[in-house]
Amino acid sequence: MEMSRLTILFERAMDKTITPEEHDELLAYFADPKNKKLTEKLFASAWKRFNPDHPVFTQEQGSAMLARLSETIQTEERSSAGTRFWPVLWYRAAVAASILLVVSVASYFIFFKVPDDSDGMTLAQAVTQAGIAPGNDRAVITLGDGRTITLDESGVGLLAEEAGIHINKLAEGEISYESSSKSATEIEAVTYNTIQIPKGGQYRLVLPDGTKVHLNSASTLRYPTRFTGMSREVELTGEAYFEVTQRLSENGGPATAPSKIPFIVKTASQQVEVLGTVFNINAYHEQQTKTTLVEGSVRVVTNTAEAVRLQPGEVATCTAGQTGLVVEKADLDGDLAWHNGYFIFNDENIRSIMERVARWYDVEVAYVGKMDDKRFGGIFQRSKSITQLLENFRTTGLVDFKITERRITVMAK
Structure with a gap:
């Protein structure tokens, strides 16, 4: 009975006479694994009836249709969680769209994916079996004395005290540093922490000067637990988004105004000097490092002493083996996509x-x-x-x- 009903509903979907209620019923049949063989047989039969030598629309029509679809998707998904996708090869996509005759037919590929292995598992099943999941907040901090703290396993509150500094985990998941003592001995003692983000992780922290850092997967940041002197220096591998706070020197007198203390990010191939600004550094590869400026001003200096000053909306690329830094207009959406969750x-x-x-x-x-x-x-x-x-x-x-x-x-x- 179910097999006959599935066949009837499928044919109604193909000739576009299916009702909304029947459409939902058909999707339920598709979702039932026991109907898989019959569903595949029905699709095979439908495929034979389709003549790929006579496309439903031309390349130009297909491109126009996909452009309209993209506009609709962008509008609808501003208020809904979903995935948008536009293949680069528009003509191939247009032909593919002509094959997917109705939404009901396309729905089959959501429930019964093409097998990716000899055991017949779909991609979704293989992903589930392998335990492959999106990344989340994961990190390990190594303290100056060698102790390690796994942040994603630690509760909110005080994590450690080191050289007169309290290291805290905030309710939002961030790590922050604050002074716990004002003794001269402790003020002089400066230790370094290293935060390591594994693959499948990300993390946010607030440095001792108030600078906010968002670290991407497979990234490492080394920094002092207290900034002293006339510069604030950190070392980065991987990718991070910085929101740097301005900081003034404390030795200015009546005749000498306090000066701004620069914040310096060192990577394997360059260093970025800033005062108070927002920027992103991608330094996963020693062969190429990209610095994208969002707000303020930064000075990028290579290991060979070549330097450029960026304006907001610009990106500087340092490539090993090439002379000079390449400065061009930045793709802010693309460069900052990871920071915004995309x-x-x-x-x-x-x-x-x-x-x-x-x-x-x-x-x-x-x-x-x-x-x-x-x-x-x-x-x-x-x-x-x-x-x-x-x-x-x-x-x-x-x-x-x-x-x-x-x-x-x-x-x-």
């Missing part, structure tokens, strides 16, 4: 995309086949399952994926 890809190669994905979801990635021409664009929420992202890439017909434990193999098609 992935944004703009005609980006799949290897570059998966590098970022691997850090956030804490997975390994391997490749089979040529990937040089596999480029994609889209916007994805980092809080969502990796399944959504992979399925959207798969629908372009350019790549496929296989998941074995926490290893994702990208296969060219």
Whole structure:
């Protein structure tokens, strides 16, 4: 009885006579694993009836339709949690859209994904089995005396006291530093802490001078528990978003006005000098470091003493083996996407995309086949399952994926 009903509903969906109530009923049948073989048979039959030599619309019509869809999606998703995706190869997407004749048919690919392995598991099932989840607040602090504190396992309140400094975990999950003593001995004692963010993690902290730092996955920041002298220096590997507070020297007299104490971020290839500003540094690779300025002014100095001063909305790129810093208009949305909870890809190669994905979801990635021409664009929420992202890439017909434990193999098609 159920098999006959499923067939009837499917045919009604194909000829667009299905009612909203029947549409919901059909989706329920799709979601039932015992109907999988019949559903696949129905789709195979529908595919044979489709003639790919005669597209439903031209390339120009397809591009216009996708543009309208993008506008609609952007409007609707400002108020809803979801995933937006625009393949770079518009014509291929247009042909794919002509194949998905009705929403009911497209819904099949949500419930019954194309198997990615010989055991018949869908991507969603493989992701669940491997325990692959979006990243969250995870970090480890190493104190000056060598003690370590796993922050995601620690409660709110005082974590440690070191050299006259209280290290606290706030209710919002941030780490903050504040003085616990004013003795001369303790004021002179300066120790260094290191916060390490693993793959699949992120963390926020407030440095002793009030500067706020948001650290991305696989990043490390080394900093003093108290800033002294005429500079404030920290060392970064990975990526971080800084909101630097201004700080004045305390030795100004009647004839000498207090001077501003610079904040300096050192990476493997450069250092960034600021006074009070907002900026992002991406220093995952020794081969290339990007500094994006949001507010204020910064001076970027390379290890070879080349220097530039950035204005808001500019990005400086330092590339190993190349002379000089390249300064250009920044893609603020793209450069700050991780800080705002998104992935944004703009005609980006799949290897570059998966590098970022691997850090956030804490997975390994391997490749089979040529990937040089596999480029994609889209916007994805980092809080969502990796399944959504992979399925959207798969629908372009350019790549496929296989998941074995926490290893994702990208296969060219």
